Amino acid sequence: MPRDIAVVRRLFAAAEQRALDRVLACYSDDVEIAEAGSLPYGGVWRGRDGAIAHAESFMRTWSSFQGPAEVRLDARFWSDGTGSVCAVFRHRAVDTITRARVDSPEVGIYCVRDDRIVSSQMFHADSAALLDFLATAGMSARS
Helix, strand or coil, X not given: CCHHHHHHHHHHHHHHXXXXXXXXXXXXXXXXXXXXXXXXXXXXXXXXXXXXXXXXXXXXXXXXXCCHHHHCCCCEEEECCCCEXXXXXXXXXXCCCCCCEEEEEEEEEEXXXXXXXXXXXXXXXXXXXXXXXXXXXXXXXXX
16 A cells, blocks of 8 residues: 555544544644634644644534444545645534434545655535534524
8 A cells, every 4th residue: 555545544544543643643843734714623734733723613504413333434545645635524413403414525635755645635525514513503402
């Protein structure tokens, strides 16, 4: 397996296990993480502090909606051999009150240098579906 894919696979395994220390170990000190600005954890996050803040914001948003089945990413990986890795994976969540579900494809593009991820850009197939789910789940939590 190419080394750049191995690094991104480690990131995904750590994310599935919610192991922040192992997630951070995959990133360079000057990592840049970009998510759709419309999402609660969206925007551009830079450096170790940014990576921590991104992970914490993501977890605040999704942890109550992701049990063992939903944290599985079922990722597939491709590399161009020069440090660029593409991952296609699933974003899943369930509202245990309403039983509403979201299961949407996502693409991540990663740049790997010196066995660390230096940039990460997420592309959600349907950001509106994620936002709709969160709005509905938020309303059911207040009921």
